[in-house]
Amino acid sequence: MTNKAKQIDKIFSIVSALIPNNTLMTVSEWAELNRYLDSKASGRSGLFEFDNSPYCKEIADRFSKNDPTQEIVVMKGVQLGFTTSVIENAIGYSVDFDACPMMFTFPNKDQAEEYKKIKIDGLIDNSGLRDKITAETDNRNTRRTGDTASLLEFKGGFLKFVSANNPKELRSTHIKKAFMDEVDGYPDKIKDEGDPVQIVTSRTDAYSELGRKICYGSTPALKHNSKIYALYLKGDQRKFFVPCPFCGEMQELVFYKADGGSYDDSKAIIKGKNKTKPYGIMFNADECKEGNYNSVRYRCRYCGEEFQDHYKKSIEKKGEWRPTANSKVPYYVSYHISALYSLTRPWWRIVQRFIEAGKNPEKLQVFYNLDLGLPFEEQTGGVEYQQVHRLRIETQERNVVPKEALFMTCAADVQRNRIEAEIKAYGDRFRCWGIDHRVFYGNTLDIYDPCWQQFKAIKDEVFTDGRKVDVQLVDSGDGETQSSVYDFCETFGEGLILPLKGLRVTDRTREKLKIADLKDYEKISLVEIYVDLYKNILARYFSQEERFDENDYPDGWHTFANSYTDEYFRQLTTEQRVKAITPAGGVKIQWVQHGRNEAFDLNVYNLAGADLYIRNLSLYILGLENSNPRAVFEYLKAVRNLNA
Secondary structure: OHHHHHHHHHHHHHHHOOOHHHOOOOHHHHHHHHHHEEHHHOOOOOOHHHHOOOOHHHHHHHOOOOOOOEHHHHHHOOOOHHHHHHHHHHHHHHHHHOOOEEEEEEEHHHHHHHHHHHHHHHHHHHHOOOHEEEEOOHHHHHOOOOOOOOOEOOOEEEEEEOOOOOHHHHHOOOEEEHHHHHHHHHOOOOOOOOHHHHHHHHHOHHOOOOEEEEEEEOOOOOHOOOHHHHHHHHHHOOEEEEEOOOOOEEEEOOOEOOOOOHHHHHOOEEEEEEEEOEEEEEOOHHHOOOOOOOOOOEEEEOOOEEOOOHHHHHHHHHHHHEOOOOOOOEEEEEEEHHHHOOOOOOOOHHHHHHHHHHHOOHHHHHHHHHHOOOEOOOOOOOOOOHHHHHOEOOOOOOOOOOOOOOOEEEEEEEOEEEEEEEEEEEEEHOOEEEEEEEEEEOOOOOOHHHHHHHHHHHHOOHHHOOOOOOOOEOOOOOOOOOHHHHHHHHOOOOOOEEEEEEEOOOOOOOEEEEEEEEOOOOOOEEEEEEHHHHHHHHHHHHHOOOOOOOOOOOOOOOOOOOOOOOHHHHHOOOOEEEEOOOOOEEEEEEEEEEEOOOHHHHHHHHHHHHHHHHHHHHHHHHOOOOOOOHHHHHHHHHHHHHOO
């Protein structure tokens, strides 16, 4: 600790000794004395008490006037009551007891205004603070009430609700207390203004020696660019330790650890010659997969005894926060807590999410982020040649559509001198058969050239059992062939052949595709897809383990006809996922090409075509509000069985 920091600590001690005890009320004391919860805001009603979230008490008290801490980081799972028990209590305490300029920053404006309306207005009304809300003005005729959609004013201070996407709002005023919620949802950079987290933090500089408070809270996202994880590592990385109900040893609640327990050998797990001492959440995976979660228990790291989660409330009351590192910044503390501590989220639900995720990276990320409160580490690398070459099946004949197929797609990659096209068939759970890969040479700038007419003929081609392609997508790109693609689709597509354009994935990308209008074209729309999302999915599909039973396949199982060439499979392996530095200085993982990759692109476009087909059936045939693959697969199987 620096000399300056020691001096400030000494000043706090001297001042605290001089001030009567009744004026040193903490945030937790204020909350339990003054706050009433209604069911609209919290899901339960009654006087607030920390018994429902004991791990939040210490964090809340960091915002007390007599606590010297300046920066508080909380990396967390879901359903832990952090916002209610910490941020809202700190705000109520400040309005009532420590009035000052404050700012609450959200990922977007809608979230800010919704939170203000639902949560903060209720906090003010139910904590006896409404009389304190008033606009400070010298104008007696003003109609300002001190309470608007984005601003709460009170004597001695205010609370602004702002968006992390709006630099003007972030830079508007100096503040003493800054609350930042879900910081991993903030943009890395806003226009030319810089990092919104740093912008907000800089607004407190005028109060750096006057008791400023900065709160950073969030569930983490991806490890390589998680803001909350980087902030957490700067602090003392506190964990919440609770006692085992049997031996009393203090420990952090963790998900399953395969080994490392220190209990007696008699409770070890023996498999052949291997002996392990697991601890944490224990469960029978086979039973859980069948929907029976009665086996879910927690095994103590020290005595090996197992207990159920009805013990959580009693052991958490005896819990305590313990630092596991030295803070790199004075007056800076950081906390991590998982949903294993949540009194409203039973352990079996967490196990259920883990079981359902399997090896699916997207679902595993949800499990890591929301349940464990940990960032998820995306894997670099790509598809190996051996992984995809094994998917060429010698008994799978070219242009033969299996009876299990439910619909067909065709995609094209357009080069200056050729059109490369691939036809695929899809079955239940995105089971995919590569039907044929074709190359048509010619002048692609002329939509009447034979190469385009050969591609157009696929639309009317009849396959096994009278099957036809249901949707065709053509990559329009950004080059000289773009207008030719649009003209061809408008002239010959008949609503079945549509142009496609790949988009860059951003941190806020959610959907995989969207439909956009094309200026000057009346008969066609543009299908825009987030290419990297599809490449991530395909990389997972191609690397799945092979099953011996043809009917027992994993989701997205791909095979290819025996006519596919070695060069085709080589082109599936020419892209790699690598870490790259963004212009803002952050880190992202992106796909980088090292050679011809038309085959990989064709798989991307076909999978996008499958999603487009499913989307259209969901919305226009089944009348659903959103795309629903499961419902579409069941519908198509019923139609197939009816026609059999």
